[in-house]
Amino acid sequence: MKVESLTVGPLQTNCYLLIKDKSTLIIDPGDEGERISQFIRHYSLTPSLILATHGHLDHVNGVRKIQETFPLPFYLHSQDIPLLGVGKDTWGDLFLDNIDVPSPTKFIDDLDSIEWEGETIEIIHTPGHSPGSVTLRVGNFLFTGDTLFQGSVGRWDLPGGDEATLQQSLKKLSALPDELLVFPGHGQTSSLQKEKQTNPFLLSLS
Numbered sequence: 001m002k003v004e005s006l007t008v009g010p011l012q013t014n015c016y017l018l019i020k021d022k023s024t025l026i027i028d029p030g031d032e033g034e035r036i037s038q039f040i041r042h043y044s045l046t047p048s049l050i051l052a053t054h055g056h057l058d059h060v061n062g063v064r065k066i067q068e069t070f071p072l073p074f075y076l077h078s079q080d081i082p083l084l085g086v087g088k089d090t091w092g093d094l095f096l097d098n099i100d101v102p103s104p105t106k107f108i109d110d111l112d113s114i115e116w117e118g119e120t121i122e123i124i125h126t127p128g129h130s131p132g133s134v135t136l137r138v139g140n141f142l143f144t145g146d147t148l149f150q151g152s153v154g155r156w157d158l159p160g161g162d163e164a165t166l167q168q169s170l171k172k173l174s175a176l177p178d179e180l181l182v183f184p185g186h187g188q189t190s191s192l193q194k195e196k197q198t199n200p201f202l203l204s205l206s
């Protein structure tokens, strides 16, 4: 099992492809759906599912373009459905005429995990950046979306965000094993150990 990442869109979102043999899970296709589809075709990958860590446009704007090529299901937490409709107000000119709001085919609220290619994808509800933010844990990989970044955390001042709730979610992540690799929604890959030791937002948790 390995992870490939493509940085997409005006906010430089990390779209991750989790690959086992040729089977592929697409996480946070925030934009440039055609480029993501081309990558999948180029390496003869077989995608089976699109998952979003949350509903902000910069994590889901490429979903529909991918679905034009690969008719895949798209899973999202239902509490982020209201965010899907606020693209233009929140993101201003960033996405211009490019806004392409997807429709979830399934809500992941009630799922503790998803079985995929013999692996268990654990769904950890980590609200605060948005009400429906989730962190996905697969083996030693942790996909944290905009909840936890290398050296920082996501904003809590956008609609539906809440600082105290985010802190509770960060405590939940802090309790996970040090050896987990952190794949955030933006910026560099890290490890949970490094974040626990150096991230001021984790160090300040009481």
Ligand SMILES: [Zn+2]
Pocket (backbone or CB within 6 Å): 054, 056, 129, 146, 154
């Ligand atoms: Zn976000």
Ligand SMILES: [Zn+2]
Pocket (backbone or CB within 6 Å): 011, 013, 056, 058, 059, 146, 185, 186
């Ligand atoms: Zn983001």
